[in-house]
Amino acid sequence: MSDTSKLLADRRVLVTGSARGLGLAFATAIAEAGATVAMADILRDVLDDSVAALQARGLQVCGFPLDMADPASIESCATAAIARLGGLDGLVNNAAITNSGGRSSQQLEIDMWDMVMQVNVRGTWLMTNACLPALRASGNGAIVNLASDTPLWGATNLLAYVASKGAVIGMTRSLAREEGPNNITVNAIAPGLTKVEATEYVPAQRYQHYQDGRALQRLQVPDDVTGAVLFALSGLSRFITGQVLAVNGGFVMN
Ligand SMILES: NC(=O)c1ccc[n+]([C@@H]2O[C@H](COP(=O)([O-])OP(=O)(O)OC[C@H]3O[C@@H](n4cnc5c(N)ncnc54)[C@H](O)[C@@H]3O)[C@@H](O)[C@H]2O)c1
Numbered sequence: 001m002s003d004t005s006k007l008l009a010d011r012r013v014l015v016t017g018s019a020r021g022l023g024l025a026f027a028t029a030i031a032e033a034g035a036t037v038a039m040a041d042i043l044r045d046v047l048d049d050s051v052a053a054l055q056a057r058g059l060q061v062c063g064f065p066l067d068m069a070d071p072a073s074i075e076s077c078a079t080a081a082i083a084r085l086g087g088l089d090g091l092v093n094n095a096a097i098t099n100s101g102g103r104s105s106q107q108l109e110i111d112m113w114d115m116v117m118q119v120n121v122r123g124t125w126l127m128t129n130a131c132l133p134a135l136r137a138s139g140n141g142a143i144v145n146l147a148s149d150t151p152l153w154g155a156t157n158l159l160a161y162v163a164s165k166g167a168v169i170g171m172t173r174s175l176a177r178e179e180g181p182n183n184i185t186v187n188a189i190a191p192g193l194t195k196v197e198a199t200e201y202v203p204a205q206r207y208q209h210y211q212d213g214r215a216l217q218r219l220q221v222p223d224d225v226t227g228a229v230l231f232a233l234s235g236l237s238r239f240i241t242g243q244v245l246a247v248n249g250g251f252v253m254n
Contacts, residue, residue, distance in 0.1 A: 007234050009034035012085035014015065014078070014137075014251045016040050016066060019047035020115035021196035022146070025222035026092055026229050031059035031088025033230055038081035057133060068095050069115065074145070075142030078130035088134035090233040092169075093124045094146045096197065100160035113160045120164035125171060141184035142230045146174050147244060149190045165190075169244055174243030185241040187232045192248025194220045215250025224249070 008030055018027040031037045031054060039054075041047040044065055049065035064081050067073040082088050097119050099112055108124035128143060135141030150158060151166035171186050176186040192212045193199060211217055228247045231237050246252050 001051075004029070004033045004230055007033040007230055007236075008090075010088040011035040013036075013086055013092065013233060014040065014081050014085075014088060014089035014131065015037040015092040015094055016068065017096045018092075019043040021198055022191070022194060022225060023092075023094040024050050024220050025226050026094060027061060028054060028059070028196075029223075029226035030092075030233065031061050033234075034062040035090070035233075036085055038062055038064055038085055040064045040077050040081065042067050052191060059189050063082060066095070068119045068127065071098060071126055074126045075125065075130050078127060079231075081129070082134045087136040087139065088107070088131055089106070089117065089145070090142045091128065091131045091135065092144045092146070092229060092233070093127060095118045095123065096146065096164070098158070098161050099157050101201065102203075104157055104160045108160055115132065116160040117167075118242050120161070121167045121171075124168055128171075128175065135151045135184050136179075136182040137181060140235075140238065141179075142233045142237075143175065143179075143186040143187070144229055145169075145188045147172070147188040147190040149192045149248045149252050151245050152190060152244075152246060152254070162251065172244065180241060185238065186239070187230070189228050190244050190246045190248070190252075191225045192220050192251045194225060195252060196222060199217055210248075210251055213251045214248065218249070220249060 014034045015027045016025040018039040021061045027039045047063045054061045066077040147168045148165040150162045151216050172188040223249050
C-alpha cells in the first residue's frame with residue numbers, strides 16, 4: 001500500500017470487532033496511519049493477543065471488552081474507550097455476526113434471525129449513539145459502517161445477514177442527514193467476499209462465483225478493504241457522506 005503514515009495523525013478511533021479478520025486489518029492500518037486506536041471485541045483472549053502484537057510494534061492501540069448484543073456492555077465500552085483516548089474522531093462499526101450462512105429463508109430459526117439483528121443492527125445503532133457526543137465534540141467526526149455487497153446483489157442463502165446489512169446501509173443514509181449539521185460524516189463500506197477466518201466455511205463454489213463476476217478477477221483479501229476505510233476516516237473525504245462504497249473488485253457496480 002502507498003504511504004499513509006500521517007493520514008490519520010492525531011485522530012482517535014474506535015474499531016469494534018477488531019480482535020481478528022477485517023477489523024484487525026482496519027485497526028492495524030488506522031494505527032499505522034498515525035491514529036490512536038481503541039480495539040473492542042467479544043473474543044477477549046484473541047483481542048488481548050492482537051493488541052499486544054500491535055503494541056509490540058510501537059503502535060498506539062488499547063483493548064476493551066465488548067458484547068454488541070448487550071446495551072450495557074456497549075455503553076461501558078464506549079465510555080471507557082473515549083475516556084482512554086481523551087475523545088473520539090472516528091468510529092468504525094465493524095463487529096458483526098453472519099450465522100445465517102448456507103440456509104434458505106425457510107431454514108432460518110427465529111432466534112438466529114433475532115441474534116443477527118441484535119448484534120448487526122441494534123448493536124451498530126447503540127454503539128453509534130454512545131459515541132455521538134464525543135464525535136460531535138471532535139468537530140470533524142467520521143463514522144464508517146461495515147455493510148456488505150450481499151444486499152446490493154441479492155446474495156442467496158444468507159437472508160438474516162443480508163437483511164441486517166441492508167439495514168446498516170439505511171441507517172448510514174439517515175444518520176448522515178441527522179449528523180450533517182454536527183459535521184459528522186457517515187459512510188458505509190460494502191466489501192465483497194473476503195478471505196478471513198470467518199469465511200473459511202464458505203464453499204469454494206461461492207468464492208468462484210465472486211471471482212468470475214469481478215472485473216478484477218482474483219481473491220479478495222483484507223488489505224483490499226483497508227484503503228477505503230482510511231479514506232472515509234481521513235480529511236480527504238470530508239464532503240462525502242451518506243454513501244455506500246462497494247469494495248469488491250467490481251463485482252457489483254453502483
Ligand atoms: N469477510 C467477508 O467476506 C465480509 C464481506 C462483507 C462484509 N463483511 C463485514 O466485515 C466485518 C468484519 O467481518 P469479518 O469477515 O472480519 O468477520 P469476523 O467474524 O472475523 O469479524 C467480526 C468481529 O466481530 C466480533 N464480534 C462478533 N460478535 C460480537 C459481539 N456480540 N460483540 C463484539 N464483537 C463481536 C468477532 O469476534 C470478530 O472479531 C463484518 O461487519 C462483516 O459483516 C465481511
